[in-house]
Amino acid sequence: MHTRTEARTWTGTGLKFSGLGHYFPRHHRTHDGEVTVGGRTYPPEAAQELGVRALHVADEDETLEFMAVQAATSALANAGREPDDLDLVVLANWTDRQWIPEIAPGVAAALGAHGALAFDVCGACTGFVHGVQTAAAMLTAHPGWKRAVVVAADRFTRRARPGTRGQLVFGDAAGAIVLEKGDPDDPSGLIDSVLDCDASEADTVAARAPEGFLRPKPELIDLAVRSSLKVADTVLTRNDLKTSDIDWLVPHPGNNAIHAGVRDGLDLEPARFLTNFAERGNTGCASIPIALSEFFGQGVVKRGDLVLSTAVGSGWYYGGLLYRL
Numbered sequence: 001m002h003t004r005t006e007a008r009t010w011t012g013t014g015l016k017f018s019g020l021g022h023y024f025p026r027h028h029r030t031h032d033g034e035v036t037v038g039g040r041t042y043p044p045e046a047a048q049e050l051g052v053r054a055l056h057v058a059d060e061d062e063t064l065e066f067m068a069v070q071a072a073t074s075a076l077a078n079a080g081r082e083p084d085d086l087d088l089v090v091l092a093n094w095t096d097r098q099w100i101p102e103i104a105p106g107v108a109a110a111l112g113a114h115g116a117l118a119f120d121v122c123g124a125c126t127g128f129v130h131g132v133q134t135a136a137a138m139l140t141a142h143p144g145w146k147r148a149v150v151v152a153a154d155r156f157t158r159r160a161r162p163g164t165r166g167q168l169v170f171g172d173a174a175g176a177i178v179l180e181k182g183d184p185d186d187p188s189g190l191i192d193s194v195l196d197c198d199a200s201e202a203d204t205v206a207a208r209a210p211e212g213f214l215r216p217k218p219e220l221i222d223l224a225v226r227s228s229l230k231v232a233d234t235v236l237t238r239n240d241l242k243t244s245d246i247d248w249l250v251p252h253p254g255n256n257a258i259h260a261g262v263r264d265g266l267d268l269e270p271a272r273f274l275t276n277f278a279e280r281g282n283t284g285c286a287s288i289p290i291a292l293s294e295f296f297g298q299g300v301v302k303r304g305d306l307v308l309s310t311a312v313g314s315g316w317y318y319g320g321l322l323y324r325l
């Protein structure tokens with residue numbers, strides 16, 4: 001596995017997360033006592049071991065487009081912006097891919113962002129990193145463009161094979177951020193990003209037609225931990241930072257074993273490892289933006305905080321973002 005070491009920095013571009021938003025489906029399924037799902041009944045200790053006390057399950061009318069629109073609307077409101085202010089709409093998702101049209105144009109139309117370029121990206125669970133990095137590159141390349149909304153949405157419950165413990169872990173949600181150009185001298189904003197691929201590990205996690213159920217290999221946990229630590233080391237080293245310099249690690253959560261491996265590898269105290277995994281489950285590419293939005297709304301994460309977000313996903317992709325809110 002290799003990682004590019006040359007500097008990739010957004011410092012001085014003025015790009016910042018000006019708005020955060022999320023959408024959780026109406027049905028919040030709790031795992032108190034025995035849980036019956038997909039025709040199988042799980043004992044209480046199964047959910048406890050996996051670390052997910054509850055998660056959201058989208059109803060049929062809560063389509064991927066619907067969830068994405070709700071999250072983007074929330075982020076725009078948080079930023080004090082209107083849909084007409086957008087130059088770009090980037091939608092990350094992997095659970096509901098379709099041939100044509102892509103889903104993002106429908107999201108832009110429903111938002112009322114009629115002048116925006118809109119398209120989908122994938123990258124599996126690194127989709128949010130992919131979307132932010134893509135939007136940042138396009139905003140930087142187009143002098144006249146000022147603002148993008150990046151939405152990450154997955155209906156992960158539909159990718160859990162019935163009868164497997166994935167039914168107790170995979171949840172549905174959408175999260176969004178407004179990325180816009182501000183004052184280049186403002187110390188807040190997007191600092192750095194990285195996204196790499198180790199194609200030799202592409203089949204470590206797969207979801208293939210016709211069912212599209214997730215099929216992880218046993219080595220997934222070790223690979224996820226190693227890749228996450230590699231991302232963190234790359235980003236921190238080239239920005240001359242130590243783990244103790246960051247206020248929060250807000251990662252894409254996988255499971256308790258991955259969390260423990262990353263925390264131990266970074267020598268990071270648990271209080272600064274921030275996820276909503278216990279109440280929302282693993283929501284795929286939506287995991288990072290929903291956690292940012294939820295914890296910002298609760299006053300846990302504040303403007304000025306330095307945050308590192310890492311993510312890994314089938315491909316095998318591994319990447320991260322460094323930013324000051």
